[in-house]
Amino acid sequence: MPWTASDIPDQSGRTALITGANSGLGLETARELTQKGARVFLACRSLEKAKAAQATLAATAQAELIPLALDLADLNSVRRAIDQVRAKAQALDLLINNAGVMAPPRQLSAQGLELQFAVNHLGHFALTQGLLPLLDQRSGSRVVHVSSGAAYFGRIAFADLQGEQRYDAWGAYAQSKLANLMTAFALQEQLQRRGSKTQSLVAHPGLARTNLQPTSVAARGSRLEGLAYRLMDPLFQSAAMGALPQLYAATAAEAEPMAFYGPGGAGNLKGYPSRCRIAKQALNTESRERLWQISAELSEAALGN
Template sequence: MPWTMADSPDQSGRIALITGANSGLGLETARALASRGATVVLACRSRRRGEEARAELLPAAAAGLEVLELDLADLASVRAGAHWVRENYGRLDLLVNNAGVMAPPRMLTRDGFELQFGTNHLGHVALTAALLPLMEGRSDARVVTVTSGAQYFGRIAFDDLQSERRYDRWAAYSQSKLANVAFALELQQRLAAAGSTVASLAAHPGLARTNLQPASVAAANSKLEGLAYRLMDPLFQSAAMGALPQLYAATAPEARGGEHYGPDQWGGMRGWPTQVRIAPAALDPQIRRRLWEVSEQLVGQAVPAQAP
């Protein structure tokens, strides 16, 4: 039988923070967790959009819903957001690193990083680093990092991480998604070695209909890309279906740290959540370790992957 959110345990008493929770996969993840009793922090770049999402979710929410204005492309905003969670809750059970940008023209974050690497990867590294101490010692605490099938085409260009010499928007996106799963695996290895109570997992949605596709087309002003998406549209599943792998990683009792979940049909493009293969580069311990060290240097913050 396929797994659905109805199979997940009750989430009452748990506090979850979801980045990019105002639309797409993040909104559906928030909807599901809130309906199962979790207190959900909607971490959104735009407070207005976050409040609109909160208003949409409130009727079916079984517990609290809070909006946190947090911009992953601004490390100061990330640190301020983590401080807000510490001050207002003092604990956290679930962190879903979900937000992302996909294939825009080359732009920079506020801290000068290439936007996709800076937002999709480095922003989440910094957020995880700041929030892990609030998760240590919590029962079944989990960090779920959302990647995509683009990881399989990715390469970590250590000699040009910020695409300063050459920028290909899809190569940069694939690099950021490979970095996501590599970070999730390295985090789990370090947490386990330290005897931490926190688990790190990864998930990808397959082909899910979200605002990323139209935003990518608009940013590139590409008629050809728009046509390609229209032709592929029958292959896409809903955002609610696309969110199931990350919900499985976040809540299923049988999900384990270091595992990676995605759809079970059509080579991982759609279907019900199952354990799926990991990009070979993310399985290379040298690549993971080097990425970890470089990422800590870039964000100026060590990831405390150890029990206190």
């Protein structure tokens, strides 16, 4: 039998934080968790977006919804969000690093880093490090990194991480999604070494209809890309279906670290949650450790730690 949202265990008494909770996969993930009784921090780029998500979910929520401003493109905003969560929660059961941007023209974060690397990877890296003390308070807590099938085509360009010498929007996106996968594994190894009961898992949604596609098309002004999405529409599944792999990673008793979960259909494009093959570079321990060290140095320098 396929695993569906109805298989999510009771989440009463648990606290989750979801980035990008105002739309798409994040909103669907928040909807399912709060209907199962989880208290949810709705971490969105602005407080207005977070409050709008709160209003959308309020009618069916079975626990508190807490709007939280979190701009992953600004590590100072990440630090403020960490402080606010620490002030409102003594422990955290789930951290779902879901938010992302996809293939915009080259832009820079508040700290002068390439936007996709900053938002999809580094902002979540810093957020996770800041919230690990809260996750450590709960036995069975989990961090879920939301990657993409694009990770299979990714390459970590260590000599040009920020695309200063050569920038390709889709290449930078694939790099950031591979970084999510590598970070999930590297974090799990670190958690195991220090005897933590927190687990680090990773999932991807396949081809899911979210606001990422139209936003990407609008940002790039690409009519050809827009046409391609329209032609590919039959391959896409709903955001609710796309959210299932990350919900599985977050809540299923049988979900395990060091695995990659995604849709189980043809090409892992759509379908119910299943294990997927792992991108080759993500299996390279040396590359994972190198990326981790660079990420730690960048986040610490930007935050003034």
